[in-house]
Amino acid sequence: MTANEPKVAVRRRGDVAVLDIVGDIDRDADAALQEAYDQAVAEGGSGMLLNFREVGYINSTGIAVIVSLLARARKERRAISAYGLTEHYRHIFNITRLSDFIGIYADEDSAIGSAGANGAQAHAG
Numbered sequence: 001m002t003a004n005e006p007k008v009a010v011r012r013r014g015d016v017a018v019l020d021i022v023g024d025i026d027r028d029a030d031a032a033l034q035e036a037y038d039q040a041v042a043e044g045g046s047g048m049l050l051n052f053r054e055v056g057y058i059n060s061t062g063i064a065v066i067v068s069l070l071a072r073a074r075k076e077r078r079a080i081s082a083y084g085l086t087e088h089y090r091h092i093f094n095i096t097r098l099s100d101f102i103g104i105y106a107d108e109d110s111a112i113g114s115a116g117a118n119g120a121q122a123h124a125g
Contacts, residue, residue, distance in 0.1 A: 005023050005028060006021065006022070006023035006024060006025060006026075006033070007021075008021050008029075008032045009022075009036070010036050010043070013112050016045060016047045016049050017039075017043060017045050017047070017049070018108070019033070019048060019049065019051060021033070021051060021052060021054065022054040022055070023054070025058040025059075025062030025066065026057070026062045026065075027061045027062075027065070030065045033066075037073075041078075046079065047078060047081065048079070048080045048081070049080075049112065050082040051084050051108065052082060052086075052089065055084070055089075063096060066098065067098070070098070074101065080101075080103075081104070082103070083104070083106065083107055083108055083110070084108075090104060
């Protein structure tokens with residue numbers, strides 16, 4: 001296992017599943033993210049929040065992994081939000097239009113506070 005090998009832990013904050021991502025998001029992150037998504041769905045709840053605070057790097061394949069997760073969530077009518085993105089990755093999410101479908105927040109409390117009322121349509125920061 002490398003130091004940047006992706007790991008994803010699932011925890012709950014009320015009705016929202018928080019996916020704490022640690023490591024790089026590249027092709028190797030797909031299985032960990034899909035498994036965490038499955039766990040979050042099995043535990044119930046209305047939305048998911050991706051925590052990017054401990055993510056070091058996201059390459060183009062990693063963006064595709066995130067798009068795949070988003071497509072799955074949209075098909076299942078699950079809202080996905082995110083926080084902890086660096087300014088660089090916020091910009092990447094904007095130019096790839098991921099931010100049109102994933103609510104981007106400055107911190108976890110802002111995201112949790114908006115998740116119930118607005119789902120993935122609300123944006124902050």
